[in-house]
Amino acid sequence: MVFLKNPINRAWLVLMIATAITWYLGEVGAAGTGAIVGMLLIAFVKGRLVILDFMELRQAPRMWRLLLEGWMLLVGSLILLAYWLSLR
Amino acid sequence: MNSIAAEPAVTARRLPGDLAIWFFILAEMLAFAVFFAAYAFARASHVEEFNQYQQTLDLNAGALNTVLLITGSWFVALAVQAAHRDEQADISRNLLLGWLCGAGFLVVKCFEYAGKFGAGITLSTNTFYMFYISLTFFHFMHVILGMVILTVLWKQSRKGVYGRYDANGLESGAAYWHMVDLLWIVLFPLVYVMR
Numbered sequence: 001m002v003f004l005k006n007p008i009n010r011a012w013l014v015l016m017i018a019t020a021i022t023w024y025l026g027e028v029g030a031a032g033t034g035a036i037v038g039m040l041l042i043a044f045v046k047g048r049l050v051i052l053d054f055m056e057l058r059q060a061p062r063m064w065r066l067l068l069e070g071w072m073l074l075v076g077s078l079i080l081l082a083y084w085l086s087l088r
Numbered sequence: 089m090n091s092i093a094a095e096p097a098v099t100a101r102r103l104p105g106d107l108a109i110w111f112f113i114l115a116e117m118l119a120f121a122v123f124f125a126a127y128a129f130a131r132a133s134h135v136e137e138f139n140q141y142q143q144t145l146d147l148n149a150g151a152l153n154t155v156l157l158i159t160g161s162w163f164v165a166l167a168v169q170a171a172h173r174d175e176q177a178d179i180s181r182n183l184l185l186g187w188l189c190g191a192g193f194l195v196v197k198c199f200e201y202a203g204k205f206g207a208g209i210t211l212s213t214n215t216f217y218m219f220y221i222s223l224t225f226f227h228f229m230h231v232i233l234g235m236v237i238l239t240v241l242w243k244q245s246r247k248g249v250y251g252r253y254d255a256n257g258l259e260s261g262a263a264y265w266h267m268v269d270l271l272w273i274v275l276f277p278l279v280y281v282m283r
Contacts, residue, residue: 008166022281071121079124082131085132
């Protein structure tokens with residue numbers, strides 16, 4: 001398919017599927033450690049696609065790519081820590 | 089050590105747009121990081137309240153808005169690609185489509201706010217709503233700024249300003265618009281779904 005040859009189109013498709021999964025997890029009321037880790041992983045994958053393909057940081061100086069990916073990791077870790085504290 | 093020297097000189101790494109916009113984006117993202125962490129840690133001491141009131145949020149509206157922002161971001165990325173190919177009409181068309189996605193986001197959000205404010209919910213109703221309203225409204229203002237930027241880019245693109253040799257302004261504005269999308273990608277699961 002010609003559509004899928006463009007990495008931007010592939011990124012959009014994966015982002016749509018990932019959004020549907022998060023919506024579904026909310027719809028069925030998924031809760032607890034597994035659900036939280038899963039949703040954070042999905043958010044990380046989505047964020048990375050936006051950073052690398054939409055923002056075009058894949059070919060940018062590494063520092064910028066790492067700064068933005070690092071932001072995703074930092075935010076994800078802080079959220080995970082806070083949720084872990086709430087589950088104890 | 090030798091292997092480093094032996095590596096072929098791959099295409100030069102290039103940061104799209106102006107360096108300044110990336111510093112601005114970073115500053116914005118750090119502010120949101122503090123806000124996201126504040127939400128998560130405030131929740132840790134109000135778990136029941138957060139879980140209860142989170143269920144009053146419109147999951148479908150939140151997911152629809154995610155689709156709109158991601159699709160808007162995709163159109164703007166396509167506009168940048170069109171500029172690199174020098175296809176002028178494609179640049180303007182994709183910017184316009186991206187703008188319309190942003191407008192759709194604002195409409196959905198306004199309906200959501202109307203429902204909440206209509207039910208008498210305010211910033212001082214409880215901790216959860218304080219975070220829900222302030223976080224989403226802070227983001228809402230960023231969407232508006234992003235749309236102002238897209239309007240400027242669209243006007244410029246109609247004059248044929250962007251092309252293969254100069255897409256700097258377009259890339260800078262696009263990077264900001266993608267950031268607005270990136271922030272929502274964290275905000276949506278955090279505030280609407282995670283429990």
